[in-house]
Amino acid sequence: MLSNVQTRPFDCPARLTKIGFTVGALGAVAATPPEVIGVLEGHRSNCDVYLSGPAGLFLTPPSSILTVWAKEGSIRVPLLVVDLSLVPTDTGGGQTRALAATVRGHPCDGFEVTLAAAATAVNCQLIIEGWGDQSLPDHGGEQLADAMTNGRFPQRAAHLLLWDNAAGVWERARSDGAGAMNVNVTGGAVGTSTSATATQTSVNDSAASQTLLAANAARRGFSIYNDSDQILYLRFNASAATTTNFTVKLFPEGFYESDMSTLYTGEIRGIWAADSTGAARVTEYTA
Secondary structure (H helix, E strand, O other): EEEEOOOOOOOOOOOOEEEEEEOOOOOOOOOOOOEEEEEEEEOOOOOEEEEEOOOOOOOOOOOOOOEEEEOOOEEEEEEEEEEEHHHEEEEOOEEEEEEEEEEOOEEEEEEEEEOOOOOOEEEEEEEEEEEEEOOOHHHHHHHHHHHHHOOOOOOOOOOEEEOOOOOOOOEEOOOOOOEEEEEEEOOOOOOOOOOOEEEEEEEEEOOOOOEEEEEOOEEEEEEEEOOOOOOOOEOOOOOOOOOOOOOOEEEEOOOOHHHHHHOOOOOOOEEOOOOHHHHEEEEEEEO
């Protein structure tokens, strides 16, 4: 199905790309300082950080910690610290991919990204994109084409990145000359799902694998809140969850909500780091 998405035909000039590098070369997260994996120089206010690597890269406990720093002259200031095991990811082609971090509205002299990796991983890819807060000038016709060709925009603008599963790289979406982007949607319609029924259950924390949700083909969504003081390891599989074989790690007071683009309707199991007090508060949405 083809649909036209209206957009402006321009590229973001502030972009750093690193391909095929190794993370975790300095050792485990708990033992060494984080590695600088990318620096985007120049005055700007916003940035997005995309990261990809071998399958399971971000899920290996202890989790990998990514930090985005603002460079202010000769000093740097931490803006955002991200536990990558909690970031929604996409997998396929033997890789894990994620929009790892987003910073908005912090004027600075540049952005630096560091990573304290849980384990060494090779063939990783990083993209940092940055732009300012000014809006794109409303040029038209030949003025716009000239500005694009000669790079005369003082402003910074973002654009859409798509993952090319066959090539194994991030690609920038591009528009046609009329300012529209053709999107080929496969694998089902894009939209939202509504539900009139929400079923709530609780499963007490346990150091043994527990079934949190049975398989349900009628499921339209679910959420899980961990009110235990122990970490909850979720496994989207009918097999037992363990602290080393899991899909999602929920820290105490952590919350997980299903991704509607890849809704999982199978069995969900969970195990806590230790027996304590508290439970998984589960809500399942059906028609």
